[in-house]
Amino acid sequence: MPDTLKQVVTVGVTGASGALLAQKALELLERDSRVARIHLVVTEAGQRLFAEELAIASGDLKQLPGRLLGRPTAKIELLPNKDIGASIASGSYAVDSMIVVPCSMGTLAAIASGVSDDLVSRAADVMLKENRKLVLCVRDTPFSRIHLENMVRAQQAGAVIMPAIPAFYHHPQTIDDLVTQYIFRVLAQINLRQENMYRWTGQPSAKKAEA
Numbered sequence: 001m002p003d004t005l006k007q008v009v010t011v012g013v014t015g016a017s018g019a020l021l022a023q024k025a026l027e028l029l030e031r032d033s034r035v036a037r038i039h040l041v042v043t044e045a046g047q048r049l050f051a052e053e054l055a056i057a058s059g060d061l062k063q064l065p066g067r068l069l070g071r072p073t074a075k076i077e078l079l080p081n082k083d084i085g086a087s088i089a090s091g092s093y094a095v096d097s098m099i100v101v102p103c104s105m106g107t108l109a110a111i112a113s114g115v116s117d118d119l120v121s122r123a124a125d126v127m128l129k130e131n132r133k134l135v136l137c138v139r140d141t142p143f144s145r146i147h148l149e150n151m152v153r154a155q156q157a158g159a160v161i162m163p164a165i166p167a168f169y170h171h172p173q174t175i176d177d178l179v180t181q182y183i184f185r186v187l188a189q190i191n192l193r194q195e196n197m198y199r200w201t202g203q204p205s206a207k208k209a210e211a
């Protein structure tokens with residue numbers, strides 16, 4: 001596939017629990033031949049979550065993608081969250097889709113209210129104004145009225161609200177099974193269906209009865 005037909009994806013990582021979800025999304029996107037480029041933006045709180053949950057310290061931020069993948073990668077470009085003049089801050093730069101994984105209630109609020117004072121929220125704002133795919137993997141529990149209203153606002157503006165809620169119908173045996181199936185569903189939202197994704201095909205008991 002020529003590079004011009006491949007996807008450019010932005011991944012925003014914010015300070016909600018679920019650093020593993022971000023790591024899995026980056027792993028799968030990085031090895032996907034349909035993806036040409038990944039722009040990665042990690043908020044300060046997101047960096048803290050990588051340290052807390054995966055013991056991956058940012059150190060020199062440029063080395064974070066390599067640390068997350070366990071090997072160097074040229075496909076992921078890390079952009080500083082403070083750089084509101086980066087490529088992805090403009091609608092004239094072609095990004096096909098953006099995932100915010102995990103998405104904190106703070107960043108959700110910024111996106112829902114159009115406050116674009118950092119690169120994650122500005123890039124998300126651009127996706128909405130340009131009618132491009134934006135998936136918000138929101139995470140907190142329980143949700144307050146404010147969180148829920150912000151989700152409605154973002155969804156009405158065009159975002160997909162994809163709470164970090166795992167499925168159990170594929171009989172997961174490990175945390176990786178839970179995380180992978182969830183991220184498979186997220187990637188399906190941006191037209192990157194994964195061959196190994198479990199697909200429910202109806203209840204076995206109902207099928208037996210039909211036979």
Ligand SMILES: Cc1cc2nc3c(=O)[nH]c(=O)nc-3n(C[C@H](O)[C@H](O)[C@H](O)COP(=O)(O)O)c2cc1C
Nearest residue numbers: 014015016017043045046052104105106107139140
């Ligand atoms: C260990 C830890 C876990 C957190 N988990 C969540 C969470 O699951 N959801 C959430 O909305 N905020 C969570 N927070 C709070 C956010 O990190 C905080 O509101 C932060 O300001 C969000 O900033 P950001 O949106 O710029 O990343 C957590 C903070 C820490 C330190």
